[in-house]
Amino acid sequence: MADKRYDSLKIENIVASGVIAESIDLNEVSGKIRNCELNTKRFPGAVYRIEKPKIASLIFSSGKVVLTGIRDDKALKEGLAIIIKSLKEAGVKTYDKPKVAITNIVCSYDIGKYINLNKVVVTLNLENIEYEPEQFPGLVYRIKDPKIVALLFSSGKIILTGGKNLDDIKRGLDFLEQKLESIM
Numbered sequence: 001m002a003d004k005r006y007d008s009l010k011i012e013n014i015v016a017s018g019v020i021a022e023s024i025d026l027n028e029v030s031g032k033i034r035n036c037e038l039n040t041k042r043f044p045g046a047v048y049r050i051e052k053p054k055i056a057s058l059i060f061s062s063g064k065v066v067l068t069g070i071r072d073d074k075a076l077k078e079g080l081a082i083i084i085k086s087l088k089e090a091g092v093k094t095y096d097k098p099k100v101a102i103t104n105i106v107c108s109y110d111i112g113k114y115i116n117l118n119k120v121v122v123t124l125n126l127e128n129i130e131y132e133p134e135q136f137p138g139l140v141y142r143i144k145d146p147k148i149v150a151l152l153f154s155s156g157k158i159i160l161t162g163g164k165n166l167d168d169i170k171r172g173l174d175f176l177e178q179k180l181e182s183i184m
Contacts, residue, residue, distance in 0.1 A: 029046060
């Protein structure tokens, strides 16, 4: 049975990165692959956008790649397979087993009630909290273990980032809710 506590937890973005080839000729690749743009005056890598699943990938001449816009593991696998296939068709010798892993997961969550951010700052009085409402309406809470950054908004909305997997995010959220429970 699914845990009701996480009903409003939603993955907004997954970023993955790694190495897929020893080297890549970006000029050649960008000329052969549709939706692959190269503008070295603005950015040192090629930007390759795929529609299904909707993913933007940054491809570098070193053979490294960064994928963003991913929503789940299935989309990562499918998107990476499409990228590898396109590169092979463009003449790139890719690794048989590309080394690509999730480096960051961004999730949103609604705690379901108002959060008094001033009270959080005063009560917790921790060095791992930043709150400057004149510059940014959210409170930044840096959780040490797991290493997660939470952005708390008075509306009860929370953004969690920095996790490498959903378990990290859930552990960070549990820690955060435990801290907030003593205040609210």
